[in-house]
Structures are given as structure tokens and as C-alpha cells.
Amino acid sequence: MDLSYSDEDLTFRDEVRAFLDEKLTKELSDKIRLGGDLTKADMEGWHATLNAQGWLAPNWPKKFGGAEWGAVQRHIFDDECARAHAPRTVPFGLSMLAPVLQKFGSQEQNDHWLPRILSGEDWWCQGYSEPGAGSDLASLKTKAVREGGHYIVNGQKTWTTLGQHANMIFCLVRTDSTVKQQEGISFLLIDMDTPGIEVRPIILLDGSPEVNEVWFTDVKVPVENLVGEENKGWTYAKYLLTHERTNIAGVGFSTAGLATIKRIAKAEMSGGKPLMQNPYLAARVAQVEIDLMAMSTTNLRIVSQAAAGGAPGVEASMLKVKGTIIRQEINDLARRAVGPYAMPFASEAVEGSNEPLPDPHEAGPVAAQYFNNRKLSIFGGSNEIQRGIIAKVKMGG
Amino acid sequence: MNFDLTEERQMLQDTLRRFLKDRYTTEKRNEILNSDSGMSADIWNTLAELGVIGALFTEDQGGFGGAGFDIAVVFEELGRAGVVEPFLDGALLCGRILADAGDMDRVEQIIGGEVQMALAHGEPTSRYDLNQVETTAKDGVLNGRKAVVMNAEAADVLIVSARTSGGVADIEGISLYAVDKGAKGLTIQGYPLLAGGRAAEVTLDDVTGTLIGEEDKGYALLKDAYAIATVAQCAETLGAMTKATELTQEYLVTRKQFGRPIATFQALAHRMSDLLIEMEQARSAVIRAAGYFEGDTRIRDINVHAAKNLMGRAGRLVSEESIQMHGGIAMTQEYELAHIAKRITMADHRFGDTDYHLEQFIALTQS
Numbered sequence: 001m002d003l004s005y006s007d008e009d010l011t012f013r014d015e016v017r018a019f020l021d022e023k024l025t026k027e028l029s030d031k032i033r034l035g036g037d038l039t040k041a042d043m044e045g046w047h048a049t050l051n052a053q054g055w056l057a058p059n060w061p062k063k064f065g066g067a068e069w070g071a072v073q074r075h076i077f078d079d080e081c082a083r084a085h086a087p088r089t090v091p092f093g094l095s096m097l098a099p100v101l102q103k104f105g106s107q108e109q110n111d112h113w114l115p116r117i118l119s120g121e122d123w124w125c126q127g128y129s130e131p132g133a134g135s136d137l138a139s140l141k142t143k144a145v146r147e148g149g150h151y152i153v154n155g156q157k158t159w160t161t162l163g164q165h166a167n168m169i170f171c172l173v174r175t176d177s178t179v180k181q182q183e184g185i186s187f188l189l190i191d192m193d194t195p196g197i198e199v200r201p202i203i204l205l206d207g208s209p210e211v212n213e214v215w216f217t218d219v220k221v222p223v224e225n226l227v228g229e230e231n232k233g234w235t236y237a238k239y240l241l242t243h244e245r246t247n248i249a250g251v252g253f254s255t256a257g258l259a260t261i262k263r264i265a266k267a268e269m270s271g272g273k274p275l276m277q278n279p280y281l282a283a284r285v286a287q288v289e290i291d292l293m294a295m296s297t298t299n300l301r302i303v304s305q306a307a308a309g310g311a312p313g314v315e316a317s318m319l320k321v322k323g324t325i326i327r328q329e330i331n332d333l334a335r336r337a338v339g340p341y342a343m344p345f346a347s348e349a350v351e352g353s354n355e356p357l358p359d360p361h362e363a364g365p366v367a368a369q370y371f372n373n374r375k376l377s378i379f380g381g382s383n384e385i386q387r388g389i390i391a392k393v394k395m396g397g
Numbered sequence: 398m399n400f401d402l403t404e405e406r407q408m409l410q411d412t413l414r415r416f417l418k419d420r421y422t423t424e425k426r427n428e429i430l431n432s433d434s435g436m437s438a439d440i441w442n443t444l445a446e447l448g449v450i451g452a453l454f455t456e457d458q459g460g461f462g463g464a465g466f467d468i469a470v471v472f473e474e475l476g477r478a479g480v481v482e483p484f485l486d487g488a489l490l491c492g493r494i495l496a497d498a499g500d501m502d503r504v505e506q507i508i509g510g511e512v513q514m515a516l517a518h519g520e521p522t523s524r525y526d527l528n529q530v531e532t533t534a535k536d537g538v539l540n541g542r543k544a545v546v547m548n549a550e551a552a553d554v555l556i557v558s559a560r561t562s563g564g565v566a567d568i569e570g571i572s573l574y575a576v577d578k579g580a581k582g583l584t585i586q587g588y589p590l591l592a593g594g595r596a597a598e599v600t601l602d603d604v605t606g607t608l609i610g611e612e613d614k615g616y617a618l619l620k621d622a623y624a625i626a627t628v629a630q631c632a633e634t635l636g637a638m639t640k641a642t643e644l645t646q647e648y649l650v651t652r653k654q655f656g657r658p659i660a661t662f663q664a665l666a667h668r669m670s671d672l673l674i675e676m677e678q679a680r681s682a683v684i685r686a687a688g689y690f691e692g693d694t695r696i697r698d699i700n701v702h703a704a705k706n707l708m709g710r711a712g713r714l715v716s717e718e719s720i721q722m723h724g725g726i727a728m729t730q731e732y733e734l735a736h737i738a739k740r741i742t743m744a745d746h747r748f749g750d751t752d753y754h755l756e757q758f759i760a761l762t763q764s
Contacts, residue, residue, distance in 0.1 A: 001466050002399045003688035009398070072398045262763070276763055286759045287710075290682075290703040297681035301400050318674045390673055391666035395650050 003297075005072070013076050020084040023049050029085040033260070035365040037208065038087060040165045044120050046087045051118050057094055064102060064114050071303035075251075075296075082252030083259075090162065093117035093124035097170050100187070100236050104228040113189070127157040127171030127190070127214060128237070135385050137172070138181040138234060142216060144173035144188060146223070146230075151175075151188060153196075153219040159379070163199050163212035167192050176231050187233035189225040196220075204375075206368035207345065241381065242316055248380060249299040249323035254292050257330040260366070261285060264337045275337060288329045295322050314393040317386040324376040324383060331373045334366040342367035400684070406470045409452060409462075413471065416447060417478035423733045426479055426593075430736075434551060435595040436482045445510025449475075450488045458496040459505050465690030468625060469632040469683055476636025479736050481593035485629050486547040487514050491556055493622045494573065498610035503554070503575075515552035517543035517576075517599050518619060525749040527619055528568045532601060534559035537608065539574060539601045549597035550587040553578055557601065558619065561612055571615040574606030581605070592743040593736065624701050627748045628686045631704045634712050634744040635683045641719040641737045642676055645669065648723055665722055672718055675711040682707040695761065702758040708744070709751025716741040 005013065028042060050056040058074050060066020069077065081088075089095075098117055101110055116122040133140040142155025153173060163169070169190050176184030192199070196219040201209045228236055262285070265276040275281060302315040335342050345368075377383040402410065421440070429437050444450070452467045454460025462468075468489065475484060491514035492507040506512040521544045523529035532541025539559050549555060555576045563570030576583060582604040587597040610618055649660035649669060659665055686704035689696050716738040720727040727734045745751055 001402060001684065001688060003685065004692075005398060282759050282763055283755055286755055286762065287706070289762065290707050290755075290758065291678065293685065293700070293703055294678040294681040294707055297685055298677045300398065301677075301681065301684075304398075304400055315677075318670075318677055321670075322674050322678065384667065387667040387670035388663070390670035391660065394673060395646060395660040395666070395669065 009072055012073055016077055016080045024086050032085040035369055043090055047120050056118055065118055075300055078252040082256045092126050096240050097124050100240050104236050122168045123166045124168045125160050125163040125166035127169045129159045131158050135382050140172055142173050144175050149223055151221045153216045153221055155216050157214040160212040160214050163214055172233050172237055182234040184231055185233040186230050187227040187236045188221055190221050194219050206372040249319040250327050251296045251299055254326050254330055261334050261337055291326055314390050317389045321383045321386050327376055331370040335370040338366055410470050413474040421478045430593055441482050442510050450508050453489045459508055465628055465687030468629050469687040472629040472632035473636040476633035477640050483548040483594055489629055490622050490626045491516050493625055494618050497618050512553050513551045515546055515548040515555045517546045517555045517557045519544050525753045529566050530558050530560045530571050531565050532559045534561050539604045539606050541601050543599040545596045546599045547596050549585050549599055568616045570613050572612045573609040573615040575609055576604055576606040592739040623748055627701050627705050630744055630747050631683050631708045634708050634741055635679050637737050637740045638715045641715050642672055644734050645719040645722050672715055675714055679711045699761050702754040705754040706751050712741040
């Protein structure tokens with residue numbers, strides 16, 4: 001066992017630092033640091049910057065245009081990006097759809113879709129959840145009926161994150177209703193401009209237009225857009241979910257969040273002393289920092305195991321639960337640290353007035369983030385679902 | 398970066414695990430627990446021959462290990478098997494003090510398993526404060542009282558801390574002395590411990606001792622030895638927690654109530670999942686404490702404090718939940734979990750508890 005970085009790792013770290021120094025604008029990093037909303041152009045711009053460097057797809061094999069980094073390199077990159085307040089990449093095409101295509105898609109599909117993900121030509125969103133199929137995803141009802149060279153799709157998807165920006169959606173659809181639920185699902189790629197698709201925003205409790213409902217009425221999808229085999233979609237969906245969960249520990253987010261709390265609590269005064277010296281706050285911050293240190297090592301252990309050939313299975317569920325508990329605790333601490341200035345509805349207070357809000361510690365949207373991040377323990381398979389998976393794997397039944 | 402054990406450590410782990418599985422059964426431990434001495438000289442000697450003590454010291458010190466990971470491997474196995482013999486206090490803690498002080502003859506005896514040692518440092522009012530020493534030494538004559546001294550009755554030699562200058566809480570002015578058992582004026586009032594082994598209240602009434610290391614400079618020796626002992630304690634607790642978790646998992650799968658294995662009840666399944674998650678956290682905390690031990694002292698201390706705090710929290714969860722999920726059977730002395738759960742909980746009282754280490758962590762990270 002050896003916890004230190006090799007010389008090669010350190011060289012790589014310097015390279016990442018130099019890249020971030022040079023390419024990450026202050027405007028963009030300030031937006032991240034202060035918890036502002038990124039525009040579509042912000043996200044596309046950052047993707048293009050990373051792509052020019054060959055770093056947009058760290059997990060992809062080189063033959064598909066990826067960086068094919070190992071676990072340690074990915075950890076270093078994520079860590080440096082978090083410290084520099086760099087944006088995260090948009091995962092739907094890069095780390096959700098792409099691994100499925102690479103494993104189960106046809107040569108034509110890979111040749112066509114993968115370069116477009118890298119170039120930014122396509123913005124993908126995920127059509128999984130439905131109003132009646134949340135944690136019980138396999139009960140989904142959106143139907144696809146084969147008619148000649150097309151599938152005719154009818155139904156409704158929901159919680160479609162950033163669907164308002166997307167031109168493509170990958171969907172789980174029911175292609176056979178006569179068999180066991182899991183055996184009648186297929187994986188379809190659908191152009192969002194096809195007639196019959198309607199996207200309606202859902203405003204979340206923090207006011208953000210982050211997710212959408214997507215309605216499908218007699219939408220015609222060419223059969224070439226079926227991934228893998230008909231009725232095998234559930235296998236691909238599960239494969240995608242394990243990839244979705246690889247990064248779910250959110251070590252980078254938590255590292256940055258912890259730094260924010262310390263920054264605020266050192267500047268904020270309470271009883272004539274910096275708030276950071278309040279023993280109750282100090283204890284909670286220290287405790288979550290200790291948990292995060294351990295989880296960062298757990299994450300590395302699991303990711304290196306996966307890199308050595310083992311697929312992240314039950315361990316990914318463990319990271320999901322612990323990672324989200326830590327992130328939500330950090331959100332709660334940040335909310336408390338800013339005191340009464342947690343209350344203004346930041347986006348409106350900032351945008352709706354000529355007078356800037358008196359906000360000495362750049363506390364802005366931490367309370368909105370607290371509410372927004374309640375989602376962490378719900379999405380990607382709720383934490384209860386994850387606990388069920390862990391128990392099932394470890395104790396059978 | 399690499400998370401695999403070296404070949405040598407893997408071999409040590411395998412050997413120890415096999416030996417303890419065969420020889421250190423629950424019945425054997427109960428027999429030892431019920432004996433007057435609370436330990437088995439035979440087990441001590443056999444483990445010393447297997448290299449358990451040698452692994453705790455560097456080659457310079459006459460051993461063949463001595464790094465954080467060597468210590469972690471040994472104590473995790475001792476913890477998993479619930480070994481009550483005082484390797485942590487008698488061999489590691491005392492041995493590392495003597496090695497740092499340059500007393501290599503005694504270290505050699507310790508590695509050979511020929512001598513039993515005890516550290517008499519804590520006092521009735523010092524709690525976990527390393528610098529609080531009221532016992533005095535003048536011209537090598539010691540007076541005072543030492544509290545909860547592990548292995549005191551069995552020890553051939555006690556290492557006693559005493560104040561040779563400064564105030565009771567000063568870091569400077571603490572000196573260490575070797576005191577032979579049977580020394581005139583030395584009183585040892587022994588008692589069994591809840592989680593196995595024995596300790597004693599030690600009274601020193603004009604006892605003559607021999608200085609170890611430099612006068613007034615004992616604190617640095619204590620601090621380093623406590624740091625490695627804390628890593629060992631965390632590893633031992635990790636082993637015990639692993640055992641408790643395994644027993645509980647097995648029980649949930651085999652125990653049937655209302656016509657089905659109780660593992661299938663969601664209320665229990667989810668709690669078991671939480672234990673397994675915390676076990677991964679605990680293992681990571683120990684890996685960090687061991688892995689950063691040889692580097693920068695501040696980084697070392699941050700990770701040691703972090704580990705002991707996390708082990709305190711995770712250990713309490715594992716011990717309490719294991720008992721609760723077992724139900725009545727875990728309340729019996731005879732069942733293996735009883736001893737393991739006590740070990741995990743009592744470990745929190747060694748070398749600073751959960752709160753103490755949180756406080757130290759805060760002092761290092763938030764100043």
C-alpha cells in the first residue's frame with residue numbers, strides 16, 4: 001500500500017494545474033465559486049476547451065477519442081477542477097450514453113454519435129423516469145410500436161435534466177407488454193426536433209428551471225436508432241446506472257463546498273469572534289471533513305478496483321449513499337453559516353434590482369443549493385433503493 | 398498510489414489469521430479471560446516467535462517492519478480474533494518509547510518476547526491530556542499515583558512518567574523512568590478490565606527509578622509512541638468491527654422469525670447496509686492513518702486524529718447495531734459478539750476518545 005503520488009502523477013497534476021490556470025476564466029470560476037447558474041453557452045464553452053485538450057472524455061477508451069485515464073489520474077483531475085472551481089462536464093452524453101454505445105451499440109452508431117458528443121454538436125438528455133415510474137423504473141409505460149422502418153412512440157418522461165438545452169434524448173421505452181416488465185424494454189435514441197415531442201419545464205423548489213417533462217405523441221423514430229437488441233434495454237439501463245454512479249461520490253463537489261463553508265465562517269462574525277470559532281459549528285465542520293477524507297480514500301480504493309477489472313457494483317451504491325449524506329450535510333452547514341442572509345431569494349434579489357444585495361461574504365445562493373440538493377438522495381436510485389441493493393448483494397434474498 | 402498489501406505483509410496477515418483462527422477460539426479466549434493473570438504466556442511466546450512483535454519495529458530497531466502499515470496489519474488481525482494479550486501496551490507502546498530513547502537492549506528483549514512491560518503515564522485527574530503529570534521525580538526518586546496502568550501486574554519493568562521541572566501541565570519537564578517490579582515503595586493494585594486483560598492503580602512512594610532518554614524531554618517520546626499506538630488501536634478496532642459485522646450478517650441470514658430470515662425485513666436490511674458503508678469508511682480511515690504515518694508530522698497527526706474520531710463514531714454504531722440486530726443472544730457473555738462489542742466500545746477510552754480527537758483535529762485544521 002502506498003498513498004503517495006508517483007512522479008508521473010505529480011507531473012500530471014502540474015499539467016492539469018497549468019491547464020486550469022491558463023484556460024479557466026475568472027468569470028467562469030467565480031460563477032461556480034459563488035454558486036451561480038451556468039448558461040448553455042458556459043457549459044458548451046467549457047466542453048470545447050476540454051475537448052481541444054483531449055480531456056473531455058476521461059473514461060472513454062482512446063480508440064473512441066477518450067483520454068483513457070486511470071483511477072488516480074481521474075481523481076487528480078477532479079480534485080484540481082474542484083479546487084479551481086471549474087465547471088463539471090454535462091454527463092448525459094459523455095458518461096451515461098457513451099459507455100452504453102461503446103459496449104452495446106453498432107459500429108455505425110459509435111461512428112456517428114460519439115464524435116458529435118465530443119464536438120458538442122449533440123446535447124443529450126436522459127429519458128428514464130416517468131410520472132408512474134420513479135424508483136421502480138422497470139414499470140415504465142412509454143410505448144414504442146414498430147411500424148415498418150420506424151417505431152411510433154407515445155408517452156411521457158419526467159425529471160429530464162437540462163432537457164431544455166437538448167437536441168437528443170436517449171429513452172427507455174416499452175416494446176413488449178406481454179412479458180415480465182424487465183424483458184419488454186428497449187433503448188431508443190430520439191431526435192428532440194421530431195414532430196410530436198413537447199418539452200415543458202418543471203420549476204424546482206429553489207426556483208431553478210433544471211428539469212422538464214417531455215411528452216411524446218406519435219413520434220416517429222427510425223429503427224436504426226435502436227441500441228442493441230429490442231427488449232434488452234433493461235440490461236443496458238442497468239449498465240448505464242453503474243456508470244452514472246461511478247462519479248456519484250461527489251468528492252470534488254464536497255471538497256469545494258467545505259472550502260466555501262470555511263471561507264464564509266471565517267469572515268462571518270458571531271459574538272465578536274469569527275463564526276468558525278463557534279465550537280458547535282467547528283465540530284460539525286470537522287466531523288464532515290473527517291468523513292470526506294475517509295470517503296475520498298474509499299472512492300479511490302473502489303475506483304482502482306474497478307480500473308483493475310472489477311465493475312463497480314455494490315460499492316457504487318455505498319459511495320452514492322455516503323457521498324450524498326456528506327454533500328447534504330455540507331449544504332446544511334453552509335445554509336447555517338450565512339445566517340439571516342440565507343433567506344433572500346438570491347436570484348431575484350440579485351437580478352431584479354439595481355442595488356446589489358448587501359452580501360459581504362458572497363453567501364448568495366447557499367440556501368437555494370441546500371434545497372436543490374435534497375435531490376441527491378432521491379435521484380439515480382434513491383438512497384433507500386441503494387441500501388436495498390447493498391443488503392441484497394451482501395445477504396442474498 | 399496503490400491499495401494492495403506488499404507480499405511480505407500479505408504473508409504476515411495470512412499466517413496470523415490462520416494461526417489465530419485455529420488457536421484463539423472463543424473457548425480459548427474465555428479460558429484466558431477467566432484466568433488469574435488474564436493472559437496466556439504460551440500465546441504471547443508463540444506469537445512472538447511468529448514475528449508479531451518483530452513486525453512492530455524497524456530494521457534499525459532490530460525488527461523487520463515498523464511502518465504504519467505493518468502495525469495496522471498486525472493489530473487488525475489481533476482485533477479480529479479478539480486477542481486479549483497486551484501486545485499494544487506491553488510491546489508496541491513501551492517498545493517504541495525505548496527504541497526512540499536508544500535503549501536497544503530492552504527492545505531486543507521485547508522483540509524476543511522475553512520481557513513484559515507497562516507504561517505508567519496517565520493519572521487519576523489527567524484524563525487524556527498527555528502533558529498533565531503530577532507525579533514527581535527528584536534525583537531519581539519517584540512519588541505519585543498512576544491510573545489504569547495496563548499490564549502493570551505482569552510487567553517486569555514499568556516505564557513511569559514524572560515531573561522533573563515546570564508546572565503540572567507543561568510540555569517541558571516530563572521525564573521517563575524505568576522502575577523494576579518489586580521495587581521498594583511500589584504498590585500495584587490490580588483489577589480485571591471489562592473488555593479483557595488487566596490494569597492497575599499504581600502508587601509510588603519514594604521509588605527509585607532509572608532515567609530513560611533525556612531529562613525533561615519525555616513528552617516527545619510519549620507523543621510519538623501515542624501516535625503509533627493510536628494507529629494500532631484503530632486497526633485493532635477495525636478488526637473487531639469486521640468480526641462484529643460478519644457475525645451480524647451471518648445471523649441475519651440464518652435467524653428466522655415470522656417464517657423468514659430476518660435479513661429480509663427492510664428495517665434490518667437497511668441498517669445492515671449502513672453498517673457496511675461505515676465499515677468502508679473505517680477501513681479508509683485506518684489506511685490513511687497508517688499510510689501517512691511516516692511523512693510530515695502535521696499530516697500524520699491530522700490523519701491519526703481523524704481516524705480515531707471516525708473509529709469512535711463508526712465503532713459505536715457497529716457495536717450497538719450488532720447487538721440490537723442480534724437481539725437477546727448478543728446479551729449473553731458466552732456469545733462471541735459480547736466480547737467483541739465490549740472491545741470496540743472500550744477502545745474509545747484508549748489514547749483519547751471520539752471528542753478528544755475531534756478537538757485535536759479542529760486545532761490542527763481550523764486554526
